[in-house]
Amino acid sequence: MTSAPTLTDEVDLPSAQPADGPTRPPTRPGLSPSRAGDFLQCPLLFRFRTIDRLPEPQSSAAARGTLVHAVLEHLFGLPAVERTLEAAHGLLPEQWALLRERTPEVDELFADDGALADWLGSARSLLATYFTLEDPRRLEPAERELYVVTDLDDGPQLRGIVDRLDVAPNGWVRVVDYKTGKSPRAGYESSALFQMRFYAYVLWRTRGVLPKRLQLEYLGDGTLLQHEPTEPEMLTFESRIRSIWSGIQDAARADDWRTRRSRLCDWCSFQAHCPEFGGTPPTLDADAVERATGVRPVSASA
């Protein structure tokens, strides 16, 4: 089954800012891999998340993803020889404390201390699996939690956060993303690679260098998924992004946010607002539509 998205996949729209980066002026409508994926999964889901910006409850799987990503990021802040599994486990309590400080609602995920202990144990297991995939003592990442952004001509601003960027002495670039779920079944890799192609495309446009390798590291089952992108593939990807954006703007103009019911509805936080489940969407705010998509609903412009 598809894993619930982690918080680390998220890029806030339409005014995304890197967590620790400089403040920038408000930007044009944008698209992240997660939000493009929302639209492909279900246009109404895209509307709820990106335009209505409905609140979503925290989930233990998403919180664990955030915690494990934070530990791995800080692990690479240690001197190379100190990047052991014991060190990673040692970082867990402090990163858990920071997560609770930033999002106090995570406390409500656990009925009692036993449930919390089990959950922290599962985070320790994921970190142990990470060490079966690579040895961080032999790596020196060029970037961690890298905010990437580029303006697509006549299109949206493309934004994302790359977990890790490795640059070899010969200049080859590897884009690495950690997943705390399980790897996709054979034949279902393309949606996982969509996010990595998105990053590769933005890096190619902004740095003029096409990453040599895209690497997804699935800590849920200890699997690596690797791909070597090509320039023709990047051009095809650009067309795909333009087509998705065009679909978003068409839906926005027509105020036609269709539902697409699937097994993924089981993961959707918005069933109470979804007509497929007897709900009613909130009243649409035309200004919010314009901020998020760059176009106004025709009905609101009349």
Ligand code: SF4
């Ligand atoms: S419940 Fe399913 S159909 Fe409804 S908004 Fe969510 S993903 Fe779309």
